[in-house]
Amino acid sequence: MRVLVTAFEPFGGAETNITQSVLSLLPDSIADWAIEKVCLPVSFKRAPLVLQEAISTYTPDIVIMLGQYPEGENIRLERFAINMMDSTKGDNDGYISNEETIYPHQPLALQTSLPIKELLRFCTDNVLPIQVSNSAGLYVCNRVYYEALYLHQQAIFVHIPKNMDLPLAQRTIGQVLKNLSHCFS
Numbered sequence: 001m002r003v004l005v006t007a008f009e010p011f012g013g014a015e016t017n018i019t020q021s022v023l024s025l026l027p028d029s030i031a032d033w034a035i036e037k038v039c040l041p042v043s044f045k046r047a048p049l050v051l052q053e054a055i056s057t058y059t060p061d062i063v064i065m066l067g068q069y070p071e072g073e074n075i076r077l078e079r080f081a082i083n084m085m086d087s088t089k090g091d092n093d094g095y096i097s098n099e100e101t102i103y104p105h106q107p108l109a110l111q112t113s114l115p116i117k118e119l120l121r122f123c124t125d126n127v128l129p130i131q132v133s134n135s136a137g138l139y140v141c142n143r144v145y146y147e148a149l150y151l152h153q154q155a156i157f158v159h160i161p162k163n164m165d166l167p168l169a170q171r172t173i174g175q176v177l178k179n180l181s182h183c184f185s
């Protein structure tokens with residue numbers, strides 16, 4: 001099995017993005033899974049292209065996408081991607097999106113096919129700070145999540161709070177990966 005894990009570069013004038021740090025700390029394999037890592041640009045236009053390229057290069061069985069979330073204490077397992085882009089802040093190319101549909105004539109929302117409730121149960125049993133979320137927002141994270149699900153990838157988007165303790169974030173993402181590898185073995 002091959003898993004593609006993506007993170008994002010910093011955005012909004014910040015110098016870091018916690019997802020980049022988590023990505024760099026992940027091992028290159030977990031159980032019999034090979035882990036491929038890619039960092040995506042915070043760009044409505046370029047991020048889906050980089051994702052498409054990574055998918056055609058690595059042909060992953062599963063895609064785990066990491067994004068930074070501005071607040072909260074818990075890691076959020078995103079259930080849906082929404083067919084819309086909207087933001088008051090520009091992306092890293094300075095692009096501001098105003099209620100744009102991503103793909104016309106496609107569903108308003110796409111849902112992950114991965115076992116989100118099982119992942120949640122496994123992590124909470126291990127006292128890890130995690131919850132299910134029903135909206136990844138309408139910014140670049142949601143845009144790439146929609147792309148992955150539109151391409152029929154088995155994918156899940158995981159939002160990490162910006163100020164989370166890094167070892168805790170790393171441990172939680174490690175457990176998410178481990179649990180998924182059990183589900184597929």
Ligand code: PCA
Binds near residue numbers: 138
């Ligand atoms: N978080 C943003 C984009 C990149 C990131 O890490 C988001 O939630 O859309």
